[in-house]
Amino acid sequence: MRELLRLWRLFRPYRAWMLLGTLAAVLTLLANVTLMAAAGWFIAAMASAGAAGVAMNYFAPAALIRGSAIIRTAGRYGERLVNHEATFRLIASLRVWFYRHLEPLAPARLQQYHSGDILSRIRADIDALDNLYVRVLVPVVVALLSVTLFGVFLALHDPALALLGLVFLLLAGVALPWWAEARGRAPGQRLAEHEGALRTAVIDGVQGMAELTVYGATERQARRIEGLSEQLIADQARINSDQGLTQAAIGLCANLNLWLLLWLAIPLVRAEQLPPPDLAMLALFTLASFEAVAPLPHAFQLLGRSLAAARRLFAIVDTVPAIREPDGPSPRIERFDITFAGVGFSYPDAERPTLQGIDLQVPEGRRAAVVGATGSGKSTLFNLLLRFWSTDCGSIRVGGHDIRDIDSETLRRHIAVVSQHTHLFDATIRENLLVARPGATPLELEQACRVAQIHDFIASLPEGYDTWVGETGVRLSGGQGRRIAVARALLKDAPILLLDEPTEGLDAATERSLMAALDRLMQGRTVLLITHRPAGLDWVDQILVLDQGRERARGDASVIPEATAAALLELAPTRHDD
Numbered sequence: 001m002r003e004l005l006r007l008w009r010l011f012r013p014y015r016a017w018m019l020l021g022t023l024a025a026v027l028t029l030l031a032n033v034t035l036m037a038a039a040g041w042f043i044a045a046m047a048s049a050g051a052a053g054v055a056m057n058y059f060a061p062a063a064l065i066r067g068s069a070i071i072r073t074a075g076r077y078g079e080r081l082v083n084h085e086a087t088f089r090l091i092a093s094l095r096v097w098f099y100r101h102l103e104p105l106a107p108a109r110l111q112q113y114h115s116g117d118i119l120s121r122i123r124a125d126i127d128a129l130d131n132l133y134v135r136v137l138v139p140v141v142v143a144l145l146s147v148t149l150f151g152v153f154l155a156l157h158d159p160a161l162a163l164l165g166l167v168f169l170l171l172a173g174v175a176l177p178w179w180a181e182a183r184g185r186a187p188g189q190r191l192a193e194h195e196g197a198l199r200t201a202v203i204d205g206v207q208g209m210a211e212l213t214v215y216g217a218t219e220r221q222a223r224r225i226e227g228l229s230e231q232l233i234a235d236q237a238r239i240n241s242d243q244g245l246t247q248a249a250i251g252l253c254a255n256l257n258l259w260l261l262l263w264l265a266i267p268l269v270r271a272e273q274l275p276p277p278d279l280a281m282l283a284l285f286t287l288a289s290f291e292a293v294a295p296l297p298h299a300f301q302l303l304g305r306s307l308a309a310a311r312r313l314f315a316i317v318d319t320v321p322a323i324r325e326p327d328g329p330s331p332r333i334e335r336f337d338i339t340f341a342g343v344g345f346s347y348p349d350a351e352r353p354t355l356q357g358i359d360l361q362v363p364e365g366r367r368a369a370v371v372g373a374t375g376s377g378k379s380t381l382f383n384l385l386l387r388f389w390s391t392d393c394g395s396i397r398v399g400g401h402d403i404r405d406i407d408s409e410t411l412r413r414h415i416a417v418v419s420q421h422t423h424l425f426d427a428t429i430r431e432n433l434l435v436a437r438p439g440a441t442p443l444e445l446e447q448a449c450r451v452a453q454i455h456d457f458i459a460s461l462p463e464g465y466d467t468w469v470g471e472t473g474v475r476l477s478g479g480q481g482r483r484i485a486v487a488r489a490l491l492k493d494a495p496i497l498l499l500d501e502p503t504e505g506l507d508a509a510t511e512r513s514l515m516a517a518l519d520r521l522m523q524g525r526t527v528l529l530i531t532h533r534p535a536g537l538d539w540v541d542q543i544l545v546l547d548q549g550r551e552r553a554r555g556d557a558s559v560i561p562e563a564t565a566a567a568l569l570e571l572a573p574t575r576h577d578d
């Protein structure tokens, strides 16, 4: 119920559309029932007038029939138009709403979710919420309004007939949906879970196809996907068979109601308490009125699924971000020196602190390197500086301001990153570059790419800057991707530059030429370089050596020359015993 209220609040901007769509649906249904009832009455009245050889006015009923037919057609068209418009607007705004809540959670709070799971929530769960409007709320409101009107109409003819109609409508509109919902709840929940698991398995399988092929594991992955598909199909089949059963049961209710109505009404006709044409009218009216409750079993089934989807979405939306944005306005950053003072941090569930008592000062425009063995906490320092995570103790200052007082968007505007894992979007080279500066001119892109030493390569491609790079940039080599990252950083032109093992995995020649490009990029910026290789250490002013999250040694490039740093790195895995 809480979820329903929260959703209702989210639907607020679309309530006028919803009201209009619901009114159109009620009008269509009433026009259809009127059409059936009037047609029944008209045919019977014409037949009895013909048999009795008397004249009758057929203009009024014919006009009513034609009018109802027109309203029914126009109403159905209008209802679809309005409800689809409302649905698309609703889905679009729900996706934006969800994405807005997702963004501050990245990356810290999202690491517990698989990307397939998040995708599933953005797509299937939000679609399930749109079901809530078109297939749950509208049919329920339409049924409530029309069943009340039908009851009043029948009562005007005969209270017993009204009672009979209401009993069967309630049976078909409440008892059957309730039964269908209770039966469909467990398979419905499993269906949503299996859909998420299947999507995750398929994404994993496609992304890891090369590894699966190399290790001969494709068959196993295919069997896993097949198993999940079979479970999905089994639950879907059960839900579908229940839907078939309930629709058949509604048909049975309508026909039983019709038989009992005839059983009650024929004596009334015989006793001349009910005109004969009214009997035909009531019979067809009764059959048609069940159209109001026919969508309800499905609506009740979808209600459970929509609420489960809402719960899953709210679980993410309600997650508290790992960092808290400052309450007041951000201070202006006018200097770009960086200070880490007594920084300590642990990832959730980490067995030991990831960083402990880290001190580091990088004056504006100077360069520092953080070196250390794998897992010693180097990238974590960047994650903290970028405010992806928040320090547990100590502080990080930029330009003298504690970064906790700077809102993260402002802070990140001043920082450019080149890392070993540059994400390239499934778009053109140009679009991938424009991520860093959306307003950049073609000349600015070219200049950045020249400095990054990638322009000649791009120019040699048939489509140049409009070449599609493929998903995650598969159509570029590691070195080319890294150069695009350098070009992006140049375009961003931020005063602080973070380099996270930018030459990792490249051959010596590519490493040398990339380092030359990086040297141009580093000019005049405050630079923090992470590496566990000697390359680039001679370009920095100071080196901090980390060992299992603690400072192992420090000094400037002259105090810790390349050879010493390399030797320290070999020592790095040893434990601190203090």
Ligand SMILES: Nc1ncnc2c1ncn2[C@@H]1O[C@H](COP(=O)(O)OP(=O)(O)OP(=O)(O)O)[C@@H](O)[C@H]1O
Pocket (backbone or CB within 6 Å): 111, 347, 348, 350, 354, 372, 373, 374, 375, 376, 377, 378, 379, 380, 381, 532
């Ligand atoms: N997002 C995370 N959640 C939990 N633990 C993490 C996370 N990122 C890193 N760790 C752990 O924190 C420790 C430090 O990781 P970090 O990535 O900072 O090391 P690193 O020195 O940069 O290593 P590498 O040179 O391999 O990149 C490691 O033990 C790692 O397993």
